[in-house]
Amino acid sequence: MKKRLYLLNGNRAVIYALSLIGFFYEANIAYITALTLWLWLPQCLQLELLLLKVIKH
Numbered sequence: 001m002k003k004r005l006y007l008l009n010g011n012r013a014v015i016y017a018l019s020l021i022g023f024f025y026e027a028n029i030a031y032i033t034a035l036t037l038w039l040w041l042p043q044c045l046q047l048e049l050l051l052l053k054v055i056k057h
Helices: 002-025 028-039 041-056
Strands: none
Touching (some): 002 028, 002 041
């Protein structure tokens, strides 16, 4: 559960950082990446947890 919260907050930080990069540098690819990650956040979180589980074993 703790790993899930860390990953969720990490993903939110990445989304926020990409949004700021897109805003300040007018980089559309940063906006698109941030929106894609935001839309697929639950699936990305599941994939990250699965990868951590595989790496651990």
